Amino acid sequence: MNDYDYKKLDSIFHSRIRLAAASLLYHDGSADFNWLKIQTGASDGNLTTHLRKMEEVQYIKIKKSFSERKPHTVYSLTEDGRKAFEKYVKMLDSFIRSTI
């Protein structure tokens, strides 16, 4: 425990909904809003806010297109986002190893 420094834990990912969404994007590469919503169980508003926050720090990127004349938005992690996510998970892992 003594080596746990909370400031080293990326606050962007240390939010339950952002963690859920980032983890899904990490594993599946990309996803649209509805799929993220179903998988995370978050509300529209919450999910929008959290995705925007990750977009602001350029951890995720957005690709807009049209599908059957309807706008379709697909989210994915950027290279920086993937690296930061891996670092965050490693930090959490070392915290847990020193705790249990």
Add this chain to the structure above:
Amino acid sequence: MNDYDYKKLDSIFHSRIRLAAASLLYHDGSADFNWLKIQTGASDGNLTTHLRKMEEVQYIKIKKSFSERKPHTVYSLTEDGRKAFEKYVKMLDSFIRSTI
């Protein structure tokens, strides 16, 4: 990843400073404010707020006494707090196992 449900992750502990403080109390049994402050590196105001939040849900308890005529406050986890912390860490662990 598919079995990760963010709502199962205790939001009380899913805060970087509360996680640091709870982890210290879990390992050391009890601690006073100054020690927690030094160990976590949090500011007075932040630490006070986060400790109060854990106290409100009865995850931590406070024992006030006098030491050389000065008030001395010692914090520790309640039994509920210890159990909730163990559950939280296990949830995080299973999340990480399914991620890396």
